[in-house]
Amino acid sequence: xxxxxxxxxxxxxxxxxxxxxxxxxxxxxxxxxxxxxxxxxxxxxxxxxxxxxxxxxxxxxxxxxxxxxxxxxxxxxxxxxxxxxxxxxxxxxxxxxxxxxxxxxxxxxxxxxxxxx
Amino acid sequence: xxxxxxxxxxxxxxxxxxxxxxxxxxxxxxxxxxxxxxxxxxxxxxxxxxxxxxxxxxxxxxxxxxxxxxxxxxxxxxxxxxxxxxxxxxxxxxxxxxxxxxxxxxxxxxxxxxxxxx
Numbered sequence: 001x002x003x004x005x006x007x008x009x010x011x012x013x014x015x016x017x018x019x020x021x022x023x024x025x026x027x028x029x030x031x032x033x034x035x036x037x038x039x040x041x042x043x044x045x046x047x048x049x050x051x052x053x054x055x056x057x058x059x060x061x062x063x064x065x066x067x068x069x070x071x072x073x074x075x076x077x078x079x080x081x082x083x084x085x086x087x088x089x090x091x092x093x094x095x096x097x098x099x100x101x102x103x104x105x106x107x108x109x110x111x112x113x114x115x116x117x
Numbered sequence: 118x119x120x121x122x123x124x125x126x127x128x129x130x131x132x133x134x135x136x137x138x139x140x141x142x143x144x145x146x147x148x149x150x151x152x153x154x155x156x157x158x159x160x161x162x163x164x165x166x167x168x169x170x171x172x173x174x175x176x177x178x179x180x181x182x183x184x185x186x187x188x189x190x191x192x193x194x195x196x197x198x199x200x201x202x203x204x205x206x207x208x209x210x211x212x213x214x215x216x217x218x219x220x221x222x223x224x225x226x227x228x229x230x231x232x233x234x235x
Contacts, residue, residue: 031222042208043160043226048219088160102172103148103212105224107160 002027002093006108013079013115021111023072023089032072033090033105034063043088046074079115086110119143121227123209129233133198138230140192140209148212149192150224151184153177153205160208166192199234206231 003026013019023032031050035043047056049065049072056063060083062075072089090105122141130136142149151163164174164184171184183195192211196203210224 033224035226042228045223045225048222050217050219050222090160102165102167103150103215103222103224104162104165104173104175105150105152105160106162109159 002029002091002106004089004091004106004108006087006089006111009109009111011111011113013076013113015080015115015117016078018078019076021074021076021087021089021113023074023091023108025070025072025089025091025106027070028094029067029070030092030094032065032092034061034072034074035088035090037086037088037110039086046087076113079113081115081117084113084115086112119225121209121211121225123207123227123230125230126228127231127233129235130199132201132234136196136199136232138194138196138207138209138232140194140227141190142192142209142211143213143225144190146211146213146225148172148214148224149186150210150212151194152208152210152226154208154229155205163194163207196232199232201234204232204234 005024007022034046037043047063052067054065060077065072088107088110090107124139149166152160154160162175164178165172181197186192206229208229209227212224213221
């Protein structure tokens, strides 16, 4: 069974600081997603990472994927208050024996990020 | 920008009653999903739907649950006899296709239906 673990689960940052959220997963994966969720809201797609070594950047967020280590990171640069939210990584396992992966997402527990002035 | 639409936003029901949660996925998407999130917990997969049939389902998706795509646009989740533990936020998601193009692989989520079972 695929397990996805995020670290840390709670992150309190000062504005202007840098930090990294880690996402480890337990089996071979087709692809990895990062989502943002504001309280009481839906999930907003941030990044899709499809291959080993993939790196994506959007504003102050940068995501990377190391499929050999089964690890993805979400790096936050010079945090601002607007980045306060819960961040989830989600993994799609590789299709089995040549079959199709229908894209079922297995989510991590989420990292609650709070950015303070 | 196209979006996944879910109705109602909040549904209150009595234990044992049937509920139907409705979703309109993005129009040219091919893969459809239901997930749920119990308050304060992570998002859990329920079921995926492709080519007019269930492609995968989780242990949560037992005989009390069913899905339908009756008319080529709506995608519904029915819970036949609700239990207290079914109280959660239910998210519908859709995806265009698969393959190596990142933008086609994004699963877009609706705003969710909060189901409260009393």
